[in-house]
Amino acid sequence: MEADPTTAPVVSWMLAQRRTGKSAARIARALNDTAIPCPSAADPDHNPHRSGGRWTLTAVSAILANPRYTGRQVWNRQRTDHELLDPANTALGHRDIARWNPPQDWIISRHQAHPALVSEADFVAVQGMRATATAPGRTYLLAGLLHCGVCGRRMDSCWSHDRPAYRCRHGRTSVANDSVISSCR
Template sequence: MLADLGSGACDAVIVYNLDRLHRRPVELEEFVALCESVGVRDVATVTADIDLGNDDGLFMARIFAAFAAKESGRKSARIRRKMLQNAEQGLPHGSVRPFGYEDDKITLRNSEAAVVREMVDRYLAGQSLLSLTVWLNDSGVSPAVAKSWQTSAVRQILCSGRIAGLREHRGEVIGPAKWPAIITPAERDRILARIAARAVTKTRAARTYVLSGMLRCGRCGNRLYSQARHSNPGHRVRRYVCLKGPDHGGCGRLTVVAEPVEALLTDAVLTRLDSRDLAKVLAGKASPNHDVAALAAAVEADQTRLDELAGLYADGAISAREWIAARDPITSRIQQARRDIAEATDTSEVYELAGTGGALRVRWPDLDVERQRSIVKSILDHAVIAPGTPGSRSLDINRVQPHWRI
C-alpha cells in the first residue's frame, strides 16, 4: 500500500478502522509524511472519514493512534500475563509438537520417549553430540519437524527442562510441568554440567582463514569449511572443503587450497574498491532508502504482534489455521526489515573504503585476518568454486566466480 501511495498508483486509503492501519503514533507520522509528499489527503473508514490535509483531521488521527497504541500495549501485557500464568501452572505452550510427546504436548509418545531415554544414557556415558546425531540419522529416527537430525536439535532436546518434567518460561525453569518426565531433574543437571564443562575447555584460536563462510561448492551449493591437511610432518596445507555429515550436508567432493583462492579474491576486492563500477553503484545509493531506527521499530512492533497472536492461539480465541495465516505475513515483514537493516548497515563501511584499494594493497600484509575479512566481506557476498581438474597443481581462475555484495 505504501509503495502504491508513493508511486501515485492510488490517491486515497480505505480501511475498516484507523487502528487497523496504525497502532503506533510513530507509524502514523511516517504515513502522514508520505501522504503529504504525494498529495494524498483522504482516509476512509466505516466510522468516519479523515482529511489529513487539515489540522482537525490530523488531530483526530493522532488521537485514534494514541488510543490504539494504548490498547495494543494493554493487550500485549494481558497476553504476557496469561503466558506467565500458564507457565506457572505447568501448562504447555507453542504450536510445534515436542519430540517424545503427542500433539497435546502432555501425553508421552512411548516410541520417541524411549529414544530420548537412550540419547541421555549415551550422552552421559561419554558419546558426543555429533555421534548422537549420526546415530539418530543412521537409525532412521525422524525428528518432530525437520527432515533429519542436526547437532543443535539434539543439544536442545538434551538441555530442555521438558524432558525432565520441568516448565520453562523465557529460558528459566519456574516449576514442575503437567506432563510426565522422561528423565529425572538430576540427570538433566548432569547433562548441563557436561555441556558447560566442554564449553569452558574449548578455546577458540585466532582466525587464519580470510574467506571462512564466503565460499560455496560448485557441485552442491553448500558452503565450504576451513580444514587443514597435514601431508608431511611439519607441513600444513590450509584448504576450503565441502564436508558431508549431519551438520554440514555437503557432497564432500570438492576441495580448494586456501592460499591461491584467498590471494585471487583479495586482489579482486581491492581492484573493485578502486573501480568505476563500484563508484557508480555507490552514487546510486547516496541517499539511503532505509531508516534503520524506523526499521528496528517496525521489527519490534511486529514482534509484539506475534506475541499477541501466540496469546490468542494459546487462549483458544483463534484456530491454528488462523494463527498461521496471520503469522506468515508478519514473519515475512520482520525478515524483510532485517534484510533492509543489514543492507543499510553493511554498506556503510564500503563508503569509507571506496577508492582506497591501492593503499590497502600496500598495507594488506600488516592487517590481521579479522580486519582482512571485514574488508573482503563488505564487498564480496560469496564466491562459487567450480570443480577442478584432477592432478592440477595450480588454481584455475575460471573455477572462481565471485558474487558481489555491492
C-alpha cells in the first residue's frame, strides 16, 4: 500500500494541526476555507454514499482517530449488526447496520504494513488530547452542565473578555448575556 500523493500531505497536516492543539472543528473549517477536497470529493468511487460537499467534523475526527496512518494494518474496527425490522413480524426481514467496535477490540499489526504518515508517538499524543483544553488557572464552573437553548447540544467552555464564557459549537454564544446562562443567544 502506497500513500496517495494528493491526500497523504493533507492527513499529515491534519494530525500536525491537532498535535498543536487545534480542534477538529477548526481543522475542518481551515480545510473548507482553503477548498481542499473532502474524502468523498477526492475519491468519489470509494465514497459513493457521501455527497462530496465539504469537510465535516465527523470526517476529520475519523481521520484523526485512524491508527492506519501510523503504518500499521488495523482489523475489526467495525462490525455489521443484523437487526430485525420488526421483532414482532420476522417475515419483514432485517437491516444491516455498521457500528464501531471499541478500540480495545481492534486488531493492530505488530509491524508496519505500509509507510507511516505520522509517528506513533504523535498519533498517541493526539488521541490523548481533550476536545476542549483548559488553560492553566482558568476555571469553568458550569462546564459540561449547560445546553444550548436553541439546539439542545452541550455548550463548550471558552474564555472571553477576561472571564469564563460558554458557547454553542454551532455558532451561538453566551458572551453577550451577563446573567446566568440558561440558553445561548
